[in-house]
Amino acid sequence: MGEKLVVVGQGYVGLPLAMRAVAAGFDVVGVDVDERRVKRLNAAESYVEDVGDGALAAAHRSGRYVVGADYGAAEGFDVCVITVPTPLRDGVPDLRHIAAAGEAVAPLLRRGAAVVLESTTYPGTTEEYLLPLLEEGSGLRAPEDFHLGYSPERIDPGNGHWRLENTPKVVSGIDAASLERIRAFYARLVDQVVPVSSPQVAELCKLLENTFRHVNIALVNELSIFAQQLGIDVWEAIDAASTKPFGYMRFTPGPGVGGHCLPIDPSYLSWKVKRSLGHNFQFVELANDINRHMPDQVVRRLGLALNRSRKPVNGSRVLALGLAYKKNAGDCRESPAIDVVRGLRKLGADVRAADPHVDSFLLPPGVEVVAFSERELAEADAVVVLTDHDCFDYALVQRASAFVLDTRNRCRGPNVERL
Incomplete structure (x- = not known):
């Protein structure tokens, strides 16, 4: 038997990861609390644009992919990756899904296993929030008994060029042994692994990537409003600026920002700065206001x-x-x-x-x-x-x-x- 991988969450992040792991030789257990999703997956019917029905059917035929709404098949896992949603509730990070996953995984932890969080969240979540849940529910201690780390997802749904396997994967661990264990795991799935020194660096990395996009989209959105009022074609100006081969990156206006990341992730960073340092993250808050x-x-x-x-x-x-x-x-x-x-x-x-x-x-x-x-x-x-x-x-x-x-x-x- 191959190594057993549990992927908690079978959405646009978890399902491609599960399929890639099956192809790499892992025995994969997918868990998703949405029973409608589970029913569709077991019928080899994909709802994720990056995973075709054929790939899902092939994973089932291999005998190395099972999916359910509970953790019945997850016992004895070697690696568990948590890819659950992290929404906002009343402007505050909502970690209920991470908590539920951590509490369910903890009793199944065994010595030498590794847990990786991929859900986008504020710096400190892995060590300050998930780690205590795992230790309390398992009776084990990290890093002595099990490995733990964070690796931000970089899935761009519908992108035919940059897929999971050819997008560099940032990884981290709570100690050197955890980092090496998690690095070795992802090295079997992707072409390039980028280790960083701590989960907090990896958590901030993800927020930086999306905040960068968020504030630059806000810039061109506000510029489009003023350009229209000034009688200037903002699209022609953007096309002209895009000919500069250095010091410029093209962003374009639109009706706002959407999806699972851009409207939410920068607010996680803003919330963390306010809560920990007592300061307002003015760039993020201004971008939120413009894009909203x-x-x-x-x-x-x-x-x-x-x-x-x-x-x-x-x-x-x-x-x-x-x-x-x-x-x-x-x-x-x-x-x-x-x-x-x-x-x-x-x-x-x-x-x-x-x-x-x-x-x-x-x-x-x-x-x-x-x-x-x-x-x-x-x-x-x-x-x-x-x-x-x-x-x-x-x-x-x-x-x-x-x-x-x-x-x-x-x-x-x-x-x-x-x-």
Whole structure:
């Protein structure tokens, strides 16, 4: 038998990790508390865009992948990786899922086993929060009896180039032996492992990566508002700036930030700084404020455009193209596009939405889901491009629509206004 790996959480982070580990020869036990997910996984039906149904079926056929909603098959594991969500609740980090995973894993710990946390969180979580849970529930002590560390996930759902195996993996441990154990584990799964000196460094690394993106997106979002008011094409300016081969990285405006990371992770860092040091992390808080209000800005711009045509938002038909939080993905939870739709609905607009990637049951009530078609484009008083899926024909969008508010820079024409 191969080494037994338990992956707690079978979402966009845990499922690709499980599949990669199966391919590397591990006996993998996937655990997910969502029984609907477990049912789909056992039917070889993937809900994660980076894992195809075929890969899932092959993992089942290998006999080295089992999945369940409990920890019945997890006993005797060699390595356990925790990839559960870490949301915010009332602006405060919500570690309930980590606590539940830690409490469930602890009684199964045995000497020499390793536990790795991958969930994004504030510096200190691994050693100050998870470690006591594991020790109390197992009766063992780390690092004497078991290994513990942190490795931030770097999954970019839908990215066909940068996948788990070719993205450098930052790893850490609570001591040298833990670090080596965890380094050796990930070296079997990825091309490059990057060891750092402590879990707190690794935890901060992840927050730095996403905070960097968050504040730069906020910069161009605010710039797009002022550029429009000044009568300057911000997209042309961005294209021109992008020709500089050094000292510049391209970021583009949009209807806000969404997904599992950007709206949340920087707030973990801000919360930690405030709680530990008593200071406000002003960059993060300003970026939060700007990005949080971008959906309102899109609604305002659409209202002004309709007003120029002597049409109120109330009663106008608006076709929203794309509701997922990112291009070519299917998850619309934490999506700014959903906030735009809610804002338009609140003002009385008749909103219809086209997004073949998104399950309709995730959408707000009162939003009619339609197929992308020339007829839907032509019958709308306004079309708003919110998520620029490649499946949409943008030449048709420009040609068939009376007016287009394009928040993603995919359309051109006299009837198109770009964010």
